[in-house]
Amino acid sequence: MRYSGLRLLTQAFAGNTGWKPAWRDTAPKSSYDVVIVGGGGHGLATAYYLAREHGITNVAVLERGRIGLGNTGRNTTIIRSNYLLPENHNFYEWSLKLWEGLEQDLNYNAMVSQRGVLNLFHSDAARHAAARRGNAMRLDGIDAELLDRAQVAEFCPLIDLDNARFPVMGGLLQRRGGTARHDAVAWGFARAADRRGVDIIQECEVQGIETEGGRVTALRTSRGRIRAGRVGLAVAGSTSLLAGMAGFEVPIESHVLQAFVSEAVKPLVHAVITFGAGHFYISQSDKGGLVFGGGLDGWNSYAQRGNLPAVEHVFAAGVAMMPALSRLRALRSWGGMMDMTPDGSPIIGLTPIQGLTMTGGWCYGGFKATPGSGWCHAWTIAKGEPHPLNAAFTLDRFRQGRLLDERGAGPFAWAQ
Amino acid sequence: MSATEPHPWLAGALVPGRFGAAAGEPVRLGTRACELVQVLARRDGDAALQAAIRAAGGPDLPPPGHAAQGERMAALWTQPRGWLIQAGPDAGLARRLADACGPAAAVVEQTHGRCVFTLEGAHARAVLARLCRVDLHPRAFGPGRVAVTPLSEIAAVIHQTGAAPGFDIIVASSYARAVAGMLAAAAAPIGYQVGGDQMGGDQMGGDQMGGDRVD
Amino acid sequence: MIQIACPYCGPRDEAEFAYRGDATVHRPAEEAGFHDYVYARANPRGWHLEWWHHTGGCRAVLKVLRHTATHEVRAVGLPADRPEPPSA
Ligand SMILES: Cc1cc2nc3c(=O)[nH]c(=O)nc-3n(C[C@H](O)[C@H](O)[C@H](O)COP(=O)(O)OP(=O)(O)OC[C@H]3O[C@@H](n4cnc5c(N)ncnc54)[C@H](O)[C@@H]3O)c2cc1C
Numbered sequence: 001m002r003y004s005g006l007r008l009l010t011q012a013f014a015g016n017t018g019w020k021p022a023w024r025d026t027a028p029k030s031s032y033d034v035v036i037v038g039g040g041g042h043g044l045a046t047a048y049y050l051a052r053e054h055g056i057t058n059v060a061v062l063e064r065g066r067i068g069l070g071n072t073g074r075n076t077t078i079i080r081s082n083y084l085l086p087e088n089h090n091f092y093e094w095s096l097k098l099w100e101g102l103e104q105d106l107n108y109n110a111m112v113s114q115r116g117v118l119n120l121f122h123s124d125a126a127r128h129a130a131a132r133r134g135n136a137m138r139l140d141g142i143d144a145e146l147l148d149r150a151q152v153a154e155f156c157p158l159i160d161l162d163n164a165r166f167p168v169m170g171g172l173l174q175r176r177g178g179t180a181r182h183d184a185v186a187w188g189f190a191r192a193a194d195r196r197g198v199d200i201i202q203e204c205e206v207q208g209i210e211t212e213g214g215r216v217t218a219l220r221t222s223r224g225r226i227r228a229g230r231v232g233l234a235v236a237g238s239t240s241l242l243a244g245m246a247g248f249e250v251p252i253e254s255h256v257l258q259a260f261v262s263e264a265v266k267p268l269v270h271a272v273i274t275f276g277a278g279h280f281y282i283s284q285s286d287k288g289g290l291v292f293g294g295g296l297d298g299w300n301s302y303a304q305r306g307n308l309p310a311v312e313h314v315f316a317a318g319v320a321m322m323p324a325l326s327r328l329r330a331l332r333s334w335g336g337m338m339d340m341t342p343d344g345s346p347i348i349g350l351t352p353i354q355g356l357t358m359t360g361g362w363c364y365g366g367f368k369a370t371p372g373s374g375w376c377h378a379w380t381i382a383k384g385e386p387h388p389l390n391a392a393f394t395l396d397r398f399r400q401g402r403l404l405d406e407r408g409a410g411p412f413a414w415a416q
Numbered sequence: 417m418s419a420t421e422p423h424p425w426l427a428g429a430l431v432p433g434r435f436g437a438a439a440g441e442p443v444r445l446g447t448r449a450c451e452l453v454q455v456l457a458r459r460d461g462d463a464a465l466q467a468a469i470r471a472a473g474g475p476d477l478p479p480p481g482h483a484a485q486g487e488r489m490a491a492l493w494t495q496p497r498g499w500l501i502q503a504g505p506d507a508g509l510a511r512r513l514a515d516a517c518g519p520a521a522a523v524v525e526q527t528h529g530r531c532v533f534t535l536e537g538a539h540a541r542a543v544l545a546r547l548c549r550v551d552l553h554p555r556a557f558g559p560g561r562v563a564v565t566p567l568s569e570i571a572a573v574i575h576q577t578g579a580a581p582g583f584d585i586i587v588a589s590s591y592a593r594a595v596a597g598m599l600a601a602a603a604a605p606i607g608y609q610v611g612g613d614q615m616g617g618d619q620m621g622g623d624q625m626g627g628d629r630v631d
Numbered sequence: 632m633i634q635i636a637c638p639y640c641g642p643r644d645e646a647e648f649a650y651r652g653d654a655t656v657h658r659p660a661e662e663a664g665f666h667d668y669v670y671a672r673a674n675p676r677g678w679h680l681e682w683w684h685h686t687g688g689c690r691a692v693l694k695v696l697r698h699t700a701t702h703e704v705r706a707v708g709l710p711a712d713r714p715e716p717p718s719a
């Protein structure tokens with residue numbers, strides 16, 4: 001069923017009785033050409049692009065729970081491509097371009113909103129770093145603007161420019177950055193993949209990975225054994241566990257990251273604003289809630305829930321950046337499981353097991369990567385080798401000393 | 417600077433008078449003038465450090481979480497094999513301890529490096545509980561006990577000096593102004609007194625240090 | 632809130648500590664082991680032996696056995712201690 005304005009209208013008059021489920025809830029077959037593990041945005045996008053770009057449709061996505069309830073449904077929905085390193089910004093820019101055409105492509109309203117992402121800075125050193133990053137982006141054709149104090153004040157009047165400890169000196173703005181509706185991204189990819197023949201299998205936990213002579217052959221799941229010569233992992237914070245099932249190690253730690261939403265208010269923050277002096281970023285959802293978050297709780301966790309010290313830190317940083325926030329009530333808080341890599345960049349590509357590929361190590365920033373990750377992962381599965389866009393995101397780059405260390409801060413910089 | 421001079425960082429931060437809630441018994445907020453020396457035993461230096469402290473009129477060095485009062489000075493445990501020595505005005509204490517310890521211990525003068533606040537009165541516990549995370553209930557804490565713990569975000573040593581209860585709160589001098597403000601804000605809903613009849617701080621420092629307020 | 636019973640200070644909130652990760656990593660004698668030393672970290676869903684530095688208290692570095700799904704702290708010791716995960 002195609003979605004359109006006309007369909008909405010006719011359904012309105014038909015009492016909305018004619019809508020069909022957006023995707024089939026199927027039982028697993030005993031064998032597929034490709035099985036994707038993980039029904040988050042990355043897994044669903046991988047399946048979709050396998051079908052659309054490479055004509056591979058005998059594909060199943062196995063999800064342990066219900067699709068989109070992992071990090072895809074828990075993140076703060078920021079999309080952007082304002083990275084320093086060419087490997088990073090070119091990949092994320094491709095992803096951003098896919099976002100720009102996504103809704104037409106999927107025939108699904110993912111509420112992609114290019115409202116701008118502004119990174120504030122508070123010192124000369126940080127200004128230089130922002131200018132350097134912006135220039136690196138522009139050299140590769142990506143939009144970036146350096147705002148001074150007055151322009152920041154005009155762009156977002158709520159920001160306290162004169163905080164005693166962290167006066168704002170300006171900001172790096174990417175106008176094409178913004179937000180998208182997280183659930184809709186999972187549902188949109190699921191529906192579009194389903195329409196091309198992909199089986200989406202929920203409540204199906206992968207419990208073992210079978211290999212023969214270094215090749216993947218089958219998966220043992222809570223719904224039986226499923227044979228597949230090609231398997232793609234897209235399991236976010238569970239990457240270490242799935243790699244362990246296949247007998248290899250990944251340089252990943254699973255950590256908890258929290259996010260928050262306030263009561264709904266009138267339009268207040270019209271872009272995504274990030275604080276440069278502490279862990280804090282904020283945007284406003286279309287419902288009116290302010291959506292915000294900060295840094296990791298800081299210790300290994302598979303629990304999808306965090307603790308109060310991180311909450312206190314986030315709120316303190318938020319009030320330092322926008323004092324007016326102190327008048328708001330927080331409505332909800334939640335946590336997700338981040339797969340943190342030593343250099344903070346992802347891993348998309350081949351693994352030591354033949355036929356087994358992965359997209360993971362997304363740290364706290366993989367939502368924006370969803371279409372790009374799925375696109376590159378699908379390419380890697382179809383061709384048996386990475387696309388140039390994900391060629392640098394290898395698993396063995398740590399052994400080779402080819403780190404993608406955005407901040408130049410050394411291994412596990414996020415843990416310092 | 418000697419211990420009896422006021423802390424320059426606090427100039428104007430704590431002025432005498434009664435503030436905050438007007439009803440009920442206020443807590444008393446002040447500062448204490450004293451000498452402070454940090455001592456850390458080096459490898460195999462424990463015995464020599466203990467001997468030097470005792471020779472200077474100090475107590476047996478107390479175990480974790482405790483303070484001990486000697487004839488001329490008190491010792492507050494602050495970390496494994498590390499103590500803060502607190503004495504009445506006694507210029508040159510750090511030098512004498514360093515000479516006596518030799519290589520057995522690192523001895524660092526802290527008299528101007530730290531600032532000692534005093535907080536006393538029936539509601540002192542309630543004020544501190546607003547700022548720190550340790551359990552100060554008499555079942556868990558009491559006179560002669562020491563806790564090294566952040567006060568809000570600021571590193572502090574909390575020493576219960578009396579059963580009233582009374583506390584010494586020792587922080588880095590560079591944070592003294594901020595801590596004065598924090599203590600005042602935390603005490604305001606209860607009401608607090610600085611100086612005056614119910615003197616809490618400076619006037620009680622010095623000689624009275626060795627009294628029964630520290631056990 | 633995670634509470635860690637510091638052997639010196641008694642039970643304290645996680646906010647007083649700095650987490651220092653996997654406590655099973657050892658500096659290798661040979662250059663060959665350095666990749667694992669720098670990058671490989673245990674990441675179990677279950678009992679995890681980890682370093683917590685009591686930065687806000689006594690400054691001791693503690694070895695803690697904690698469950699990464701329940702966050703339960705089972706044992707807290709000094710660096711030389713070898714707490715064993717419960718066998719159950
Ligand atoms: C609080 C928070 C805020 C964030 N904010 C942003 C942001 O603003 N911008 C941004 O770009 N990124 C953000 N991120 C990161 C982003 O959410 C993730 O990187 C991204 O969503 C990962 O997508 P995914 O599809 O790989 O993971 P998920 O959506 O977590 O999908 C993985 C799926 O795998 C399933 N699975 C796991 N194990 C198995 C198994 N054994 N068998 C079957 N299925 C299994 C899980 O159930 C899950 O559904 C944030 C994350 C969090 C938690």
Ligand SMILES: [Zn+2]
Pocket residue numbers: 637638639640641685688689690691
């Ligand atoms: Zn301790």
